[in-house]
Amino acid sequence: MASRTLRIGLIPGDGIGREVIPAGRRVLEALPSSLNLKFSFVDLDAGFDTFKQTGVALPEKTVETLKKECDGALFGAVSSPTTATKGYSSPIVALRKRLDLYANVRPVKSVRTAKSPVDLVIVRENTEDLYVKEEKTYEGPNGKVAEAIKRISEKASFRIAAMAGEIALRRQRVRDSGVDSIHSKPLVTITHKSNVLSQTDGLFRETARRALAQSQYQSVGVEEQIVDSMVYKLFRQPSAYDVIVAPNLYGDILSDGAAALVGSLGLVPSANVGDGFAIGEPCHGSAPDIQGQGIANPIATLRSVGLMLEFLGEEQAAAKIYAVVDGNLEDGKLLSPDMGGSAKTDEVVEDILRRL
Ligand code: ATP
Numbered sequence: 397m398a399s400r401t402l403r404i405g406l407i408p409g410d411g412i413g414r415e416v417i418p419a420g421r422r423v424l425e426a427l428p429s430s431l432n433l434k435f436s437f438v439d440l441d442a443g444f445d446t447f448k449q450t451g452v453a454l455p456e457k458t459v460e461t462l463k464k465e466c467d468g469a470l471f472g473a474v475s476s477p478t479t480a481t482k483g484y485s486s487p488i489v490a491l492r493k494r495l496d497l498y499a500n501v502r503p504v505k506s507v508r509t510a511k512s513p514v515d516l517v518i519v520r521e522n523t524e525d526l527y528v529k530e531e532k533t534y535e536g537p538n539g540k541v542a543e544a545i546k547r548i549s550e551k552a553s554f555r556i557a558a559m560a561g562e563i564a565l566r567r568q569r570v571r572d573s574g575v576d577s578i579h580s581k582p583l584v585t586i587t588h589k590s591n592v593l594s595q596t597d598g599l600f601r602e603t604a605r606r607a608l609a610q611s612q613y614q615s616v617g618v619e620e621q622i623v624d625s626m627v628y629k630l631f632r633q634p635s636a637y638d639v640i641v642a643p644n645l646y647g648d649i650l651s652d653g654a655a656a657l658v659g660s661l662g663l664v665p666s667a668n669v670g671d672g673f674a675i676g677e678p679c680h681g682s683a684p685d686i687q688g689q690g691i692a693n694p695i696a697t698l699r700s701v702g703l704m705l706e707f708l709g710e711e712q713a714a715a716k717i718y719a720v721v722d723g724n725l726e727d728g729k730l731l732s733p734d735m736g737g738s739a740k741t742d743e744v745v746e747d748i749l750r751r752l
Pocket residue numbers: 412473474475476661662663680681682683684685686691692693694696732734
């Protein structure tokens with residue numbers, strides 16, 4: 397079989413981004429040759445340090461290179477300035493817009509032996525809802541009033557729900573290929589508050605239902621849940637969820653909440669996904685408190701590498717990475733300090749490379 401070469405943009409950004417993104421590269425380079433996959437890499441700048449040096453947080457060259465040359469990318473983390481800094485805005489937010497990455501995908505997985513095991517993924521719509529940022533303040537008869545637009549479209553709701561359906565099917569294939577899981581069947585839960593917001597969330601719910609009723613998702617179970625009761629159940633019984641699809645605001649809140657269900661931020665990956673492009677990104681920030689010590693947990697990044705590969709159509713490679721990462725965690729002998737261990741970043745990576 398001819399081998400496929402994928403070109404990957406590496407954007408380490410700031411702080412521990414520079415320590416974990418190289419780990420991601422090492423794992424890609426170490427994938428077994430039987431997968432017939434090769435990688436080439438291009439180093440790209442973005443972040444607060446880049447801003448301090450050049451006056452721009454997201455250089456045009458980074459955007460152009462990603463667009464013209466790359467199949468996918470890995471993004472580390474960016475420090476946010478503590479006070480508003482003139483001219484600075486988040487490069488990852490800008491990248492999502494420039495590359496039309498309309499979904500944010502965040503899997504959260506615990507070890508199987510956890511008291512309350514979790515293995516779910518939140519698929520968050522990332523272009524509309526209250527985050528269209530159309531706000532205004534005016535003087536009402538009894539003082540100031542502020543308003544924000546919540547915009548939900550059929551188009552965005554349909555494509556995010558269809559993506560959730562695809563992810564549900566793919567997670568099942570990855571499970572069938574031997575990655576351990578608490579689930580045996582694919583399930584999508586649609587999140588909304590249409591009992592109160594009958595038009596906006598009503599449209600989301602109804603459109604998501606229609607998207608998931610398509611014949612290709614026949615084998616996927618579909619449920620729905622009001623967001624507040626979902627938060628309750630997510631914390632009481634997280635094993636009830638496989639794929640959660642949500643509009644922007646609820647997805648944002650649920651994502652951080654779900655991340656708290658597993659021991660450390662250092663375990664939680666994400667991907668920013670559009671049609672034909674994906675950027676893997678660990679959920680954590682630049683962690684200035686531990687930067688430079690060589691103790692950052694690389695697992696969020698390695699799982700983000702797997703996630704990026706899934707969206708590039710390389711499920712077998714992704715499954716391989718998930719399985720070896722799970723192996724490291726279940727074994728529990730070489731864990732980084734955030735997990736209660738004493739292993740350095742490199743020692744965790746080397747354990748994972750051995751398992752590969
Ligand atoms: P930023 O402004 O860049 O988000 P932050 O100070 O909010 O920085 P985070 O990166 O969000 O820091 O991390 C929050 C806490 O979790 C910190 O104490 C950090 O050390 C810890 N943490 C985050 N990621 C990791 C990781 N990969 N390994 C170990 N600890 C981590």
